[in-house]
Structure formats: structure tokens, C-alpha cells
Amino acid sequence: xxxxxxxxxxxxxxxxxxxxxxxxxxxxxxxxxxxxxxxxxxxxxxxxxxxxxxxxxxxxxxxxxxxxxxxxxxxxxxxxxxxxxxxxxxxxxxxxxxxxxxxxxxxxxxxxxxxxxxxxxxxxxxxxxxxxxxxxxxxxxxxxxxxxxxxxxxxxxxxxxxx
Amino acid sequence: xxxxxxxxxxxxxxxxxxxxxxxxxxxxxxxxxxxxxxxxxxxxxxxxxxxxxxxxxxxxxxxxxxxxxxxxxxxxxxxxxxxxxxxxxxxxxxxxxxxxxxxxxxxxxxxxxxxxxxxxxxxxxxxxxxxxxxxxxxxxxxxxxxxxxxxxxxxxxxxxxxxxxxxxxxxxxxxxxxxxxxxxxxxxxxxxxxxxxxxxxxxxxxxxxxxxxxxxxxxxxxxxxxxxxxxxxxxxxxxxxxxxxxxxxxxxxxxxxxxxxxxxxxxxxxxxxxxxxxxxxxxxxxxxxxxxxxxxxxxxxxxxxxxxxxxxxxxxxxxxxxxxxxxxxxxxxxxxxxxxxxxxxxxxxxxxxxxxxxxxxxxxxxxxxxxxxxxxxxxxxxxxxxxxxxxxxxxxxxxxxxxxxxxxxxxxxxxxxxxxxxxxxxxxxxxxxxxxxxxxxxxxxxxxxxxxxxxxxxxxxxxxxxxxxxxxxxxxxxxxxxxxxxxxxxxxxxxxxxxxxxxxxxxxxxxxxxxxxxxxxxxxxxxxxxxxxxxxxxxxxxxxxxxxxxxxxxxxxxxxxxxxxxxxx
Numbered sequence: 164x165x166x167x168x169x170x171x172x173x174x175x176x177x178x179x180x181x182x183x184x185x186x187x188x189x190x191x192x193x194x195x196x197x198x199x200x201x202x203x204x205x206x207x208x209x210x211x212x213x214x215x216x217x218x219x220x221x222x223x224x225x226x227x228x229x230x231x232x233x234x235x236x237x238x239x240x241x242x243x244x245x246x247x248x249x250x251x252x253x254x255x256x257x258x259x260x261x262x263x264x265x266x267x268x269x270x271x272x273x274x275x276x277x278x279x280x281x282x283x284x285x286x287x288x289x290x291x292x293x294x295x296x297x298x299x300x301x302x303x304x305x306x307x308x309x310x311x312x313x314x315x316x317x318x319x320x321x322x323x324x325x326x
Numbered sequence: 327x328x329x330x331x332x333x334x335x336x337x338x339x340x341x342x343x344x345x346x347x348x349x350x351x352x353x354x355x356x357x358x359x360x361x362x363x364x365x366x367x368x369x370x371x372x373x374x375x376x377x378x379x380x381x382x383x384x385x386x387x388x389x390x391x392x393x394x395x396x397x398x399x400x401x402x403x404x405x406x407x408x409x410x411x412x413x414x415x416x417x418x419x420x421x422x423x424x425x426x427x428x429x430x431x432x433x434x435x436x437x438x439x440x441x442x443x444x445x446x447x448x449x450x451x452x453x454x455x456x457x458x459x460x461x462x463x464x465x466x467x468x469x470x471x472x473x474x475x476x477x478x479x480x481x482x483x484x485x486x487x488x489x490x491x492x493x494x495x496x497x498x499x500x501x502x503x504x505x506x507x508x509x510x511x512x513x514x515x516x517x518x519x520x521x522x523x524x525x526x527x528x529x530x531x532x533x534x535x536x537x538x539x540x541x542x543x544x545x546x547x548x549x550x551x552x553x554x555x556x557x558x559x560x561x562x563x564x565x566x567x568x569x570x571x572x573x574x575x576x577x578x579x580x581x582x583x584x585x586x587x588x589x590x591x592x593x594x595x596x597x598x599x600x601x602x603x604x605x606x607x608x609x610x611x612x613x614x615x616x617x618x619x620x621x622x623x624x625x626x627x628x629x630x631x632x633x634x635x636x637x638x639x640x641x642x643x644x645x646x647x648x649x650x651x652x653x654x655x656x657x658x659x660x661x662x663x664x665x666x667x668x669x670x671x672x673x674x675x676x677x678x679x680x681x682x683x684x685x686x687x688x689x690x691x692x693x694x695x696x697x698x699x700x701x702x703x704x705x706x707x708x709x710x711x712x713x714x715x716x717x718x719x720x721x722x723x724x725x726x727x728x729x730x731x732x733x734x735x736x737x738x739x740x741x742x743x744x745x746x747x748x749x750x751x752x753x754x755x756x757x758x759x760x761x762x763x764x765x766x767x768x769x770x771x772x773x774x775x776x777x778x779x780x781x782x783x784x785x786x787x788x789x790x791x792x793x794x795x796x797x798x799x800x801x802x803x804x805x806x807x808x809x810x811x812x813x814x815x816x817x818x819x820x821x822x823x824x825x826x827x828x829x830x831x832x833x834x835x836x837x838x839x840x841x842x843x844x845x846x847x848x849x850x851x852x853x854x855x856x857x858x859x860x861x862x863x864x865x866x867x868x869x870x871x872x873x874x875x876x877x878x879x880x881x882x883x884x885x886x887x888x889x890x891x892x893x894x895x
Contacts, residue, residue, distance in 0.1 A: 176506075176507065179456075184448060187698075188449075211807075224634065225631065228633075233507070234505060235507055237506045238507070281754055
């Protein structure tokens with residue numbers, strides 16, 4: 164069966180242990196999480212998890228159903244097929260010398276990223292975008308030598324009024 | 327009204343209709359137990375090990391359909407509950423486990439008898455709570471009972487720090503629960519029910535496979551109506567046994583690894599499987615790809631996550647069995663399925679799986695079938711796990727709804743004795759027979775102390791073959807008869823019984839079985855019957871692991887009979 168990447172949004176009760184419940188479920192049932200991002204929402208007491216998961220159709224259906232069974236999961240939507248805006252934030256620390264710095268800056272400009280810290284031998288680049296964009300930037304910067312990278316995992320929202 | 331946390335727990339339990347708590351005290355529970363003195367309407371039964379408390383609560387829940395409550399102290403008390411909690415949750419038993427916890431300032435500091443029991447039980451409960459404020463106790467209990475008893479029933483654990491028991495809070499028991507993330511579907515979708523109706527009406531070789539969900543939703547009458555109206559043979563899973571009277575002409579018994587041969591053949595030839603409140607466990611389906619190869623599958627279950635999990639389903643219906651069957655019964659046509667039913671009878675006649683060899687040997691099958699005859703299929707049977715469990719499933723004729731209590735999903739040896747405690751407490755006026763193997767009995771036989779102290783008239787049957795019989799059977803059939811770690815010496819069970827002040831008999835001859843069973847039955851009080859049976863008797867039929875239901879091993883014409891291993895008994 165074909166493996167597909169799915170993006171799910173779970174609105175969950177903002178209680179201790181909720182992340183543990185969700186993570187434990189993925190581990191126990193053998194589901195693969197590509198990324199998970201958690202934060203507050205506009206509603207008090209409700210957190211939002213954006214979960215990116217890989218699997219065949221049957222696995223994804225089980226992921227959906229099992230997540231729905233978690234009492235603290237208030238609402239679960241698989242938004243893979245919807246029209247969505249999805250973003251990820253990455254901080255990339257790249258080795259730089261006086262010779263390479265301008266070339267790096269050019270690449271950063273093209274990607275509409277930002278340099279947020281400069282040190283004698285490295286710069287930190289902040290970039291937001293979808294996963295592909297971040298991957299492409301990463302690949303271009305690779306030759307300069309990447310010292311460190313931190314990615315937030317995907318955040319996603321459907322366009323218009325439907326969740 | 328201001329009450330302390332312990333009082334709020336008791337008030338909440340009373341409001342939820344709880345009458346019995348199976349528990350074991352300890353340091354952090356002292357304030358709770360002290361409070362319990364003020365509530366004589368809450369009967370406390372002291373077990374001999376916390377695992378027994380969880381199994382007893384589970385047995386009580388299975389016997390009565392009401393929430394079984396167990397209580398243990400923090401640390402080792404809580405961890406001792408774990409097997410019982412997992413067992414109850416696997417079989418969708420509505421159990422509430424209450425554990426004491428160290429005082430809040432010590433939480434996370436590895437204090438004396440601290441263990442993260444909510445962390446430990448997270449994957450084996452339907453939900454769990456750690457209460458950090460006395461003001462949350464009432465709401466938590468309201469939610470816990472609601473979650474345990476609705477949707478797919480299950481086990482909920484509530485962990486309460488000692489100082490929450492002693493803190494005061496305003497008490498008002500909430501009238502409603504507010505759980506926005508929890509809305510179980512109980513009514514089947516009408517369009518799906520219509521589609522199922524068409525399939526049932528059209529089918530030529532249908533079978534019903536009924537599971538524990540039928541018992542949990544008390545859909546006995548609805549199942550009977552469906553089966554009779556459409557004349558569909560009724561097959562059950564292990565935990566479905568007794569959801570349909572086994573003396574009914576449409577009853578055919580259990581499917582699966584040790585299912586009856588003609589039943590497994592029927593499933594393998596059926597053109598329609600109507601699965602009700604069962605979850606296609608691997609012991610029931612055997613190899614999934616070979617399961618019911620010619621059949622369309624209608625799957626009725628209250629848990630959407632069970633649908634399509636193990637077996638491909640043509641028509642899923644999410645809902646409570648009772649509701650869905652009621653709707654189905656209205657729509658289906660009267661049918662006869664004469665040829666199909668006759669075919670099953672022919673198979674049954676040609677493959678008599680429950681026939682018992684003649685002779686003088688004391689066969690375990692003969693013991694169970696004698697108990698069945700003498701109790702007229704009217705007792706509540708509680709079993710452990712292994713050969714004696716399968717023989718109890720095959721050779722007892724269950725006539726009464728909800729009369730088999732057995733550990734299915736988790737397969738917990740030692741479940742039987744404490745579960746029988748719970749069953750007898752829950753149904754004191756009915757005969758409760760606890761059928762054990764000599765292995766499982768020795769795992770939890772300390773609960774004889776509970777039986778003696780509470781004067782529970784449980785009839786305990788020990789099928790003593792001197793082996794861990796089911797494992798020995800696999801070593802026999804699949805590991806070249808190399809017996810390791812399965813020969814098992816036991817104590818003198820007569821002396822064990824005597825030590826607890828319980829009457830007992832040892833039976834070694836076939837001719838003694840009937841009078842012994844009658845003596846036990848007529849005795850007013852607990853009784854232990856030990857049957858020293860053929861040591862190397864195997865359970866047949868058997869579908870070997872990795873094979874499909876149609877690949878049935880039937881009993882060899884003459885079994886090799888080995889000698890009883892020689893131990894210093």
C-alpha cells in the first residue's frame with residue numbers, strides 16, 4: 164500500500180499529560196509521527212496539536228479513530244485534502260567566512276528568510292515556509308556547512324471558515 | 327456543605343450506586359479508611375493481594391453489569407493493581423480503580439511508596455486522573471463513572487494524594503458531565519442498517535458471530551429475535567458465550583483456535599458474517615487472510631476504532647448492539663435457511679468436537695460436562711486461562727444469560743479465584759463455580775482467605791493435571807514434546823483447604839465425579855473439589871497458530887497417555 168503523509172489538527176483539553184497520552188498512543192500502536200507541534204489557541208483551556216503522520220490508508224484511519232478515542236481530544240480533523248496554509252519555522256546556524264557571507268545573504272534574500280544573528284564564523288538564519296521551502300534552503304546551505312538546525316514542525320490551518 | 331476529600335469520595339460512590347469496594351489499605355489510605363467508618367452502606371471487602379482487588383472488581387462488574395470498584399494504596403499497592411486493570415480494560419469491563427498517592431509536596435520526588443501510576447496505566451485504561459485539588463474530586467468521580475459505563479465500557483483509574491483526602495472543599499455532586507471530547511455513538515446509522523438488512527435477506531449461508539458486546543449492552547432478547555426471525559445460526563466468541571442460550575436449536579458454540587470443528591467450518595463456508603459486539607481477535611479469526619473467505623462482513627460495534635482494524639468489513643455499523651439489533655429486527659424478512667442449517671447439523675454430526683472418550687480415565691472434559699449436567703447449565707462459571715478454560719467453554723452448556731466470566735483478551739492466569747469472589751458478591755443468590763487449573767490456582771490462591779473471611783459460597787474446582795497444561799500442549803504439538811518449565815508440583819490442596827477452614831474433596835476416579843459435585847453443590851458454604859485428571863490430555867479441536875480456521879486438528883483416535891510426573895506431593 165502507498166504511504167502518504169497526512170496533516171491532522173487535534174483540539175485538545177489543556178490538561179497535564181495530554182501530550183503524553185497522544186505520544187504514548189502513537190508509540191504503542193506503532194504509528195510514525197513526522198512532526199507534532201503544540202500550542203495555545205484562541206480558546207482558554209484548549210490547545211492545538213498539528214500532527215504530521217505517515218502511513219497507508221488503513222494505518223491513517225486507525226490513527227484517526229484511535230486519536231478520536233482519547234477523551235482529552237475534543238476535535239480531530241484530517242485536513243490533508245483541504246485547502247490549507249501550512250508553515251514551519253526553522254533556525255539554521257551556518258558556517259560563514261567573510262568570503263561566503265555575501266553568497267549566503269543572497270540565498271537568504273531569495274528565500275525571504277532573515278539573518279538573526281551574526282558571529283565571526285557563523286550566522287543564524289530564520290526561515291518560515293512550507294516543508295519544501297525549508298528543505299530547499301537547507302540543501303542550498305548545506306555546502307557552507309550547517310552547524311545546527313531547529314525546526315518547529317508543521318503548523319496548519321484551513322483556508323476560509325471550515326475546520 | 328464542606329466535606330473533606332475522603333468524604334467526597336464516599337458521597338460520590340454512594341451517589342453512583344456503589345455498594346462494595348474491594349480493597350487493601352496502606353499508609354496514604356489511612357485517612358480514607360478512617361472516613362469509611364462513617365459510611366457503613368459501603369461494604370469493604372479486604373482482599374489478600376491488590377491484584378485480587380482488581381480481578382474481584384472486574385468479576386463483580388462482569389457479573390452485575392455495574393461498576394466494580396477496587397482500592398489500593400500508593401506505590402506497590404498501585405502497581406499490584408496493574409495486571410487486573412489491564413485485564414479489565416482488554417475485556418471492556420467497567421471498573422473504577424482508586425489509588426492513594428503520596429502528599430502533593432512529595433509528588434515527583436521519589437517519596438516513600440511513590441509511583442507514577444497514572445503514567446503506568448495510561449495505555450491500559452480508558453482514561454485516568456490524578457486529582458490535585460479536593461474541589462475536583464466530585465467532578466472527577468462523576469466523569470469517571472460516566473466514562474467507565476458508556477460507549478465501549480472500560481476501566482478508569484483515579485489517583486488521589488493523601489492530603490487531597492484530608493483537604494476540605496464545598497461538596498455538590500454534579501448533575502451532568504461536561505466532556506466535549508467524548509460523545510460515543512450508540513444509534514446505528516439508518517442507511518447502514520438498511521444495507522445490512524438487504525445483505526441478510528439475500529444471504530444463503532449466514533452466520534452470526536456474537537461477542538461480549540451483546541452481553542455488555544444486554545441485547546440477549548434482540549439477538550434471539552434476529553436469529554430466530556432470519557433463522558441464522560449463532561456462533562460466539564469466547565467472551566460471547568452465554569449471550570445466547572446454548573440449549574437453543576440455533577446455538578452452535580464457540581469459534582476460533584479451540585472452537586468446535588463444525589463452527590469453524592461454518593464460518594469458512596459462510597457467505598455472510600454478522601459480527602455483533604466482537605473485535606475479530608486473532609484467537610477467534612485464526613489467520614486473518616483465511617478468515618471467512620467467501621463471506622461479506624457486517625460489523626456492528628460501539629467502538630469505531632474496532633471497525634476495519636483486523637478484518638475487512640463490507641458494512642460497518644457503529645452503535646450499541648441492543649439499539650442496532652432492534653432496528654435490524656424490524657427490517658429483516660422472515661427466512662428459513664433450511665439447507666444451510668441442515669449442512670451445519672451434518673458437519674456437527676460428522677465432527678463431534680464435544681464427544682468424550684469412554685473408559686475409566688478421569689478426563690477433564692468429563693468433569694466439566696458432569697458439572698454442567700448437575701448444575702443444569704444454570705451456574706455462573708468463572709474460569710482462569712488455559713486448558714481448563716477451553717474445556718469449560720466447550721463442555722459446559724450455558725443456558726443463562728451472562729453466566730461465563732473468563733479472562734479473554736489479556737489471558738490472565740490467576741484471574742479465576744478473585745474474579746469468583748467478585749461474582750459471588752455481585753450475585754450472592756446464584757451458584758458460582760470457579761474452575762481453575764492447578765497452575766492458575768497457585769497464582770492467586772491466597773484469595774481463599776477472602777472467601778473464608780467473607781463466607782462466600784464459591785465452589786472451587788481445581789483441574790489438577792500436574793502441568794501448565796496449555797503450554798505443555800504446545801510443547802507437545804509444536805516443540806517436539808520437549809517439556810520444559812511446564813511440569814508443576816503443587817501443594818496438597820486438601821491441606822490448603824483445611825488450613826483456610828474450607829471443606830474439600832479429592833477425586834481420582836470417573837465414578838466419583840458425580841457424587842463429589844453433588845456434595846460440593848449441596849454444601850452450604852465454599853467448597854474445593856480437586857480432580858486429579860489425565861495429565862497429558864490435550865484440548866481439541868485446535869487450529870494451529872498461523873493456520874486458518876478451516877485447518878482444524880481433530881483429536882487423534884488414541885492419545886498417548888503419559889504418566890503423572892512424579893513429585894513429592
